[in-house]
Amino acid sequence: MNQIAAFYTGPGRLVAAISAALDAAGVDRATLRTADLAAVDEFHIRGRRATLEIVEALGLTAQSHVLDLGSGLGGPARTLAELTGCTVTGVDLTPDFCQVAAALSEWTGLSHRTRFQVGDATATGLPDGSVDASLSVHVAMNIPNKHALYAEAFRVLRPGGRFVVYDVLQGEGGAVHYPVPWAAGPSTSFPATLEDMRELLPAAGFNVISEVDSSDESLAWFQQMLAKIQRDGPPPVTFATFLGESFAQMTANQVANLAERRIRTVMFVCTRPS
Known part of the structure; x- marks a missing residue:
């Protein structure tokens, strides 16, 4: 797990880097x-x-009260809190990410509705049935023990609550081209297949109420992002802030991975039975 956390730790202090980029952009x-x-x-x-x-x-x-398993820099948590007024607890393995997430929540006036703690998404330490909803966004690709992840999501969710998984899955087109934004190589990359997910979520106790494949939209999103950067230049702060010099190669690989169906993006909406 330390190897995974190290992958996401950017060169230098992330809070300072993001702050400087925002200041430079006015x-x-x-x-x-x-x-x-x-x-x-x-x-x-x-x-x-x-x-x-x-x-x-x-x-x-x-x-x-919502739990974000693998909350990263806290973007989804803040968006949930801002749009719905809910409170969100984020758990992430990477200390730098939790530090940045807390700072960004303070800057956006959402510290009172979001909190972030360093921890393992497969063992959060939260009480049974203590959250009303939970989510996991592009996290399980770094977790080999997906049974433990989904069992933990089920344990902390109250009966009747919803759990949404939006993940990158292994596609039918062959091995993933590396590096990608979640891994430099296969040693820390464990994407499940669609068939795996259809077994894992019910095995954890969930009822799966919808499954939406957005792979075509994902490819179009990457292509549009690249075209916009070529036309207008990059935004003041991007993923490159913490992914460093490999970001361009990662983006090119993601376009190829999606185009060749080596990866798929799928969202599962689940409920814990009442």
């Missing part, structure tokens, strides 16, 4: 909104658009 911290940070903190394929689909699928209220 972004007013006093009026910062979650959408302003989407190019860096919505660290998943299709970005904020996918997060909005998750918000809709979870059906949250202002009274909901």
